[in-house]
Amino acid sequence: MTSNQRNSALSEALFNPARVALIGVSSNPKKNTARPLRFSRQHGCEVVLYPINHSQSEVLGEQAWSSVNTCPTPVDHAFVMVSSDLIMGQLEACAQAGVKVVTVYSDGFGEAGPEGQQKQNELLAKARELGLRVIGPNSIGLANLQTGLIMSVNAVFEAPDLIAGSVSLVSQSGSMMGSLLSRAAARGLGFAKTISVGNESDVSVGEIVDVLVDDDSTKVILLFLETIRDAPCLASALARARAAGKPVIAYKLGRSEQGDALAQSHTGALAGNDKAVDAFLKAHGVLRVRQLETLFEIIPLATTYRRPIVSGNRSVRVAVITTTGGGAATVVDNLGLESVEAVAPPQSFIDHMQARGLNLRPVPVMDLTLAGTSEQYQDLLEQLLECDWCDAVLSVVGSSAQFHPELAVKPITRARKSEQKPLVVFLAPEALASLQVLQQAGIAAFRTPESCAQALALFFEPPHQPPPERKSVVWPVGLPSKGTLSEYQSGQVFASLGVKLAPQMLVQHADEVTLDYPVVAKISSADILHKTEVNGVKVGLADANALANAMTEIANSVREFKPNAKLDGYLVQTMQPKLIELLLGYRRDPLVGPTVLLGAGGVAAELMPDVSIRLAPVTLEQAWQMIEEVTVTQVVRGYRNLPRGDCQALAQTIVAFSQLACYDEPSISEAEINPLFVQNDGVVAVDGLVSLVES
Template sequence: MTDKEFAQALFSPRAIALVGASGNLKKNTARPMRFMRKHGFTGKIYPINRSQSEIMGEQAYADLADLPGPIDQAFVMVASDLVLPMLEPIAKAGAKVVTIYSDGFGETGPEGMVVQNALIARARELGMRVIGPNSIGLADLHSGMILSVNAAFEAESLIAGELSLVSQSGSMMGSLLARAAARGFGFAKSVSVGNESDVTVGDIINALVDDPDTKTILLFLETIRNAAVMAAALERARAHNKPVIAYKIGRSEQGDSLAQSHTGALAGNDVAVDAFLQAHGVMRVRNLETLFELAPLAQKYLGKAGSHPKPARVAVITTTGGAAATVVDNLGLMGMVAVAPPPAFIDHMASRDIKIRETAIIDLTLAATSAQYKDLLEQLLQTDWCDAVLSVVGSSAQFHPELAVKPLVESVKSDNKPLAVFLAPEATASLGLLQKAGIAAFRTPESCADALSVFFRNRDPAPPEIATISWPSDLPKHGLLTEYEASRAFTALGLTTAKSQVIPVDQTSHQVPYPVVVKISSRDIPHKTEAGGVRVGIKDDQEFGQAVSEIRENVRKYAPNAQLDGLLVQQMEGRLLELILGYRNDALVGPTIILGAGGITAEISPDFAIRLAPVTIEQARAMIDEVRITALIKGFRGLPTGDINALAQTVVAFSKLAAISEVDIQEAEINPLFVQKDKVIAVDGLIRLG
């Protein structure tokens, strides 16, 4: 079926079958029928129940074959063992999409996954797409098509709006709808994807890109399924200027495990997922409420604010200094800075009879009039010394909502400079007025800072396309490569590697200039140091002979059955800085590359940057800037400078491992990578092939 046919059956069904519908209003299976009648759905609804001929005053059908006309979608609410037999009659009734509320499938473990796989295989044979199983349903709030059992739709009225939500958690879908509605945010579509056995988050995003009612797409994620489909959908959303905002659990180790136990899915490496979202233009928030609070900011200004320095500069205007201080503190925690007005701007405002000082919080105090506040706000929005303007409103927001927000609503806005508002008190009415005016307003200082930091986070351009690279024909195509073999692969990519030579285990002569390092070379001994198989700083032939003898004895004791390829002799190299460069074919998002601090520093305080591979030279430079320790080779306090250009080129070249298709590269690492004054050298490395 085409994308258009899928979207029509999914979001705009003309006729729906409710398989397993109940007339008992206390049961969940009665809810979809009741919700749709309550909220004005005008399409045809066919309840299917073998024991009831009438449900809620409407005719019920014992069998799908008895329906008076075709259906576009079926919502299945029967026991898990009855779902598979229902697929064929559902297909014969004309359905292109079947949404399965029933649980007891892949989320229960291996046995349930076998049943789920059989279910999907049969649906594909019948030409149907499946949402779920274990899906709490979906809704179109504009049409009243509430094909869901979620209690959030018990509300007397639903706010139809421009946000659409795709959630991997059914319960959180309802929670977010309720939280947002309390703030005056309306939704267009909402979908609980359940187990994503067939239709994934990416498929829903793709359909929402073409939905005229959807202006912003919100995601509640526990994992990533079918990254290729999701990536393509996200790039379509970016091309159509539809912001995508995501909240994903799994930042902590326990969050990872909870995500896995909930759906039976692999949660994966959260930093890799973060890199995936960043690569495809998604704004990932840290606070749940920021998920919808960020939407007005993203809709109006995303892509228009232009470039900005780091950290992003925020001008904070207020009449309540204490409340402003709380949000300024959070701005700092999120990597931004509240910037003081320069003297020229202070003089400019003085000429307009408004006195301000050169402080990080521009406090007009309660003596200021609404006209003065409005004038200062408009002048700030026209300046070039700040990247955003944040207005902090005090108690008047609670008791005088119209007065408090009047200068904000009536001010002349900038098309390029974002305006945000933080209301210090609990002020629902003022929040509603600002929301109605399309102004991003925040209830807590944490969500306000979260939204601004996410907005100003640099999102990568569309992933680069590079030509396929050949794997050296004389290197192995499976398993763990020796260090020497890995260095040859790195050299083929264009990296500079330390001068080296492999000699027989019993040989004591070599051609590498002293001083040297000597290491055992064996696929059976990946951890050479633990085996006593490494000696460094060897200055002459006498020391070399002694080192070789010690290594042979240590390895014989450590791994007597190991197959030895020989000894790797490597020239000693100096460095200004030691880094790690790693590559991993992540189970969820595919090839990733990581640059981080090397040595024991990395164990004490993680310091790294990660991107999807391959990367551009601009992305490589951004990664270098993100790794804090690289400041030591950028002239920090008079220290020698390293070759940053060579480092960026090395990162780019290493990331091209993702362009090799002849072998399955599971992981690769250069550890350490030495940065010198005029070059960058790979000193030790590994490659593991599938």
């Protein structure tokens, strides 16, 4: 069976099954396990449902079967709502009934600790033996609002009316799925498919996204993520979504250490670096929002317009038109925080509008509160959408949006739109009716200035490119294949990739050194990662006598602080000039795989989180982007006529260093060059470390 055939089979059984078994459905309408049958009937389910209850022949007025394998016809999908200790027997019965996908509502598995994880492993092994695909366990279920199939216990489906639409939601949190659906419904936003993946033991978020890419009723995909599992599968699905023109918008927990810890405890997932996750999502075209509000409100923006590329390093320019000066100011203030500029109309445009009967001033907010009719407002909007001095148009509506929705938004909905230039709206008051009018017109409307500014900035943010194809490189002969390497050994790895090192020698005695003075002397040991903490570094040594004395001092200090460390000798390096110090880092992130980091270097690197991250390896173009994103590099890029550094050599060094991702055996877990000196005619690594993955 081909990949496409597998996807098609999973898709049909997952969201479009012809026959569904509800195993463990209750006859008590107040119980959670009665909800899937109640909800499906309430919303006109077109799918054949088989209630399964081992002790009752009738459930909620419908015939019930004692077991799924006693149903009169083969079953495509089973929703299992029995206690975890009864799951194994149900899997056997499902296989006998022809079930292809089993969604397990039952909890007490991977999220419950080591014993639960063992139960989950056994469940998955059994399912694979029987040829079943598993959603969950610990999944609150799924829904297809096109067919009325509500195979979910989420209380949100108690709503008397559900809006079928073109948005599909994949959530790693079952309870948040309901919250997201209710928030979206308040805006008149309709859904096509929704699914809670639970513990994601088998069918992953990536596989579901892949299914939704091929779903004709899905135009945009929302993700609520607590972690990332199976990054390669998700990356492939996101690439297909991007190629198909289906926007993927994500809210990912874990921006703070506490948030990351909570997500881990909830999902039983590994910890990852949030900046690495951010780089992964950007590399695959995902719009990652920081606020739940933005998750919904950005949808019309993402689906109506193709994300533009703003040329050069200039700011995104937004023309702001309003009937409430104070409300507009709140958005403009937040636009500034997002590096988006509210721009004043040029004199040529002011003259153009004056000829059309409207007087404007050369200020960033065009306020029509006191001067201007509804028709003039509409005309100004249309002229702004056609001009070439702004990238987007923002309309800020005042209190009339609350009490006169049609009047307030009429000029916006009636205005002739541009296919290239985005039009967005911020409603200063709480105005649900106006929000819904704009939503129905396909216009992105926002309830908060923060969400509005964030959405505009995110929409115009240039997406990263995915990493290029890896080309395997050969591990240097004679180096260890496990553990942590010494600085000298690490330098051999870097040099083999094309990274320039400071001239250096590994010696036992000062009289062995043939380098030019002055020099630096360091203790060489894989057991001592931070040499300065044991006074293991001496700089500015002018001659052999100074070097010999320094070696004695280093040896005495190391014996005091690290008496059991295995010592290789002394690494002696020629002192190097510098314009700035940078840090180059590499990490095999447990969630998204190899990443490379560029940031401010030296001993204070951890205190100044001025960094740029990409998936590794990187291209030369991506390396240049990283350089431009790190603020401190401005010092060597022509800032205030300071000496320019060799940024071309820096970009090439980043590319070479990122090839650490290309070692298959041994695999590198972490590596660092700190500091990397940027000079006026090159860059040079003066300290570094490599740690290998323990096999």
